[in-house]
Amino acid sequence: MAKTPWKDRVELLKAISSFTTRNGGFFKQNSKRMSDLFEMSVYNDVVKFYRRKKYSIQICNLMKDGTFKYKLSTAGLKENFSYFKAEKHASDGHVESVEVHHNVKLQSAHDQHIYYTADVSVCADNSVTTVTQKSGKRHSYIESDNLITFFEVKNMNPFPEVLIGFSGIVLEVKPRFIIGPSVTIGKKLKHLTPSIVFSGSGSKHAEEVADKLSNRYGYNVIRGLYISKGQIYGLDKLNSYDG
Amino acid sequence: MDEMINALTKGIGVELYKPIRIAYYNKKSFLEKSESYKQCSNEMKLFLLDVLALSIFNQQVITPIHGARNFASGTRKYGVTRVRMASYHLDKEFYSDADRITKQFFAITKEYGLSVEHLHVSSINEFVEFWLKIRSGRDG
Numbered sequence: 001m002a003k004t005p006w007k008d009r010v011e012l013l014k015a016i017s018s019f020t021t022r023n024g025g026f027f028k029q030n031s032k033r034m035s036d037l038f039e040m041s042v043y044n045d046v047v048k049f050y051r052r053k054k055y056s057i058q059i060c061n062l063m064k065d066g067t068f069k070y071k072l073s074t075a076g077l078k079e080n081f082s083y084f085k086a087e088k089h090a091s092d093g094h095v096e097s098v099e100v101h102h103n104v105k106l107q108s109a110h111d112q113h114i115y116y117t118a119d120v121s122v123c124a125d126n127s128v129t130t131v132t133q134k135s136g137k138r139h140s141y142i143e144s145d146n147l148i149t150f151f152e153v154k155n156m157n158p159f160p161e162v163l164i165g166f167s168g169i170v171l172e173v174k175p176r177f178i179i180g181p182s183v184t185i186g187k188k189l190k191h192l193t194p195s196i197v198f199s200g201s202g203s204k205h206a207e208e209v210a211d212k213l214s215n216r217y218g219y220n221v222i223r224g225l226y227i228s229k230g231q232i233y234g235l236d237k238l239n240s241y242d243g
Numbered sequence: 244m245d246e247m248i249n250a251l252t253k254g255i256g257v258e259l260y261k262p263i264r265i266a267y268y269n270k271k272s273f274l275e276k277s278e279s280y281k282q283c284s285n286e287m288k289l290f291l292l293d294v295l296a297l298s299i300f301n302q303q304v305i306t307p308i309h310g311a312r313n314f315a316s317g318t319r320k321y322g323v324t325r326v327r328m329a330s331y332h333l334d335k336e337f338y339s340d341a342d343r344i345t346k347q348f349f350a351i352t353k354e355y356g357l358s359v360e361h362l363h364v365s366s367i368n369e370f371v372e373f374w375l376k377i378r379s380g381r382d383g
Contacts, residue, residue: 009293017253028255037308038306038310066324226359
């Protein structure tokens with residue numbers, strides 16, 4: 001039978017002390033990028049969603065030695081970072097193609113000069129635009145009409161304020177989900193609806209808020225990834241739409 | 244009382260040390276206000292604080308490390324050998340360390356009867372109630 005901490009606490013503390021002493025260097029070295037590491041898992045799951053839908057996946061801007069140039073901040077041009085392209089040939093010869101990006105600006109659906117940077121975004125092929133701003137600086141963004149879906153990733157537990165705040169983000173960049181139900185939501189459709197992803201799970205109240213908002217607006221509130229070692233399970237059961 | 248959080252955060256670097264300890268002491272203050280907690284034996288109080296510390300560490304450190312491993316295993320088939328994050332590289336050495344560390348952590352917690360799905364605190368009341376129920380079941 002497994003030992004229990006209340007019976008053998010001294011041994012558990014010894015094991016944990018030894019664990020952190022042995023791995024302290026690794027933790028120190030990576031301490032600043034924990035949220036980036038968690039986001040990588042969701043980035044991978046979004047690509048996995050298209051792979052499972054029989055899209056062929058390729059990586060754009062991958063370096064010759066196989067280095068994936070990961071975009072860490074909102075700054076930087078699309079051309080300088082790696083991203084995924086997913087393509088599927090339909091039986092009628094039509095090719096469906098999307099790009100999956102990380103940390104790229106999304107243009108507001110209401111004002112062409114308002115941008116929001118999503119952690120992961122999916123857009124139509126070749127639709128990340130790089131332009132020179134009035135300030136002379138160049139920036140890359142996805143035009144509102146070309147945005148298919150996006151994902152906000154939080155290494156925390158869900159709580160009502162952040163969930164309701166997400167409705168505001170959806171209203172800004174994908175208002176069709178909030179204003180007048182003009183989107184048909186289902187399961188196993190072409191694209192996942194906008195989603196907010198949490199590593200933790202919420203209190204009973206937060207879970208209830210998540211379910212109600214998700215039912216009302218059709219977006220996904222994905223939580224509890226600490227159980228699945230950072231992976232999103234049941235992609236087929238999530239809300240999706242045909243774009 | 245706080246030996247577990249001390250053991251988990253010793254020598255891990257200030258950028259991790261601070262948020263983990265802030266989260267721990269924040270939740271601990273709520274825990275100490277809980278009526279169910281107040282009625283617990285000292286032994287049970289210690290246990291709850293230990294699980295609280297381990298849960299915070301699991302969510303803030305172990306889950307993200309898994310995330311990087313998921314990306315590596317998912318993209319290997321497309322020819323990705325490493326990931327460049329600004330001047331830092333997630334390479335073979337990183338993934339090997341990440342693999343070892345996550346396995347070690349779960350081996351320790353599993354040996355002491357703590358499965359990954361229970362290494363989490365959604366709300367303080369639900370957390371205390373859950374462990375009191377488990378405890379009374381084992382003792383009963």
